[in-house]
Amino acid sequence: MLQPPGALPIRVLVVEDNRDICDNIAAYLEKHNFILDFAYDGISAMHLAVTHAFDVIVLDLTLPGMDGLHFCQKLRTEAKLQTPLLMLTARDTLDDKIKGFEVGADDYLVKPFALQELHVRLHALFKRSNGKAENVLTVGDLTLNKSTLQVHRSGQRIDITPTCMKLLQRLMEVSPSVVTRDTLETLLWADEQPDGDALRSHMYKLRQAIDRSFEQPLIHTVHRIGYRIAEDM
Incomplete structure (x- = not known):
């Protein structure tokens, strides 16, 4: 066996x-x-x-x-x-x-x-x-434990929604590469795309959670292409 x-x-x-x-x-x-x-x-x-x-x-x-x-x-x-x-x-x-x-x-x-x-x-x-496999993803002072789904930045626990967790994990897995909007939308909704720019709304919530309380932003928009997460541009 x-x-x-x-x-x-x-x-x-x-x-x-x-x-x-x-x-x-x-x-x-x-x-x-x-x-x-x-x-x-x-x-x-x-x-x-x-x-x-x-x-x-x-x-x-x-x-x-x-x-x-x-x-x-x-x-x-x-x-x-x-x-x-x-x-x-x-x-x-x-x-x-x-x-x-x-x-x-x-x-x-x-x-x-x-x-x-x-x-x-x-x-x-x-x-x-x-x-x-690495259970913990790290970008700068940001960590995501894929087993416990706990997110920390500079040792501070950050709570995010399940949808934002999916986005964050994909961005961290390929950091510092860009993830296209199409890839992220397919990840979240497959073929059943919602009305309006729902991805932008979820990315805003993710930014608020990850970057708002810290001096250096980690999440970056690549105009007309998608998003990336990295310590610097």
Whole structure:
């Protein structure tokens, strides 16, 4: 048994357009403490990856909408997500594997494959990533504990709303990079965008909580693009 009794389930996004393969993966992994979500094209997969927290992503290369290489590249460079990713594909040449690793894949499994091997590889990726994960995000004198969801600045406890917590965590995870308005709106509301500029309102509340009582502002607006959090511009 790879996971001890009482271990938290591993949440996996499977991006694969072959429904039979998806059914086989689900039938096997769901018996081994995995929670699975499925996407059958690259565009839907990107939406799920940005709006939900996954422990590992299983990615086919040949996909409608957006191929696997393009998906992986956008995940790493635009969405700034470092979720462990296993490429699952029939392409088995060394050149194919090199291309996969170059765009950000963490592992590579060639079809046809044994479900037991997929299980072992996913667990290894999860364990490796979990061991490296930092529970506390830090930008300057601001900290966010991802386990307790406690925010402190200069040792002072700061209480913020759940919506602002989502915004703050994403901004801190990629600091000092800019997060686009579209990315933040998708994170909060997916496809059901509210009327008006609700994002601006939530960012104002976040600024009031994080910056109002301190001399140096950390949250910065990048005109017509989005927001970033950093000690200085």
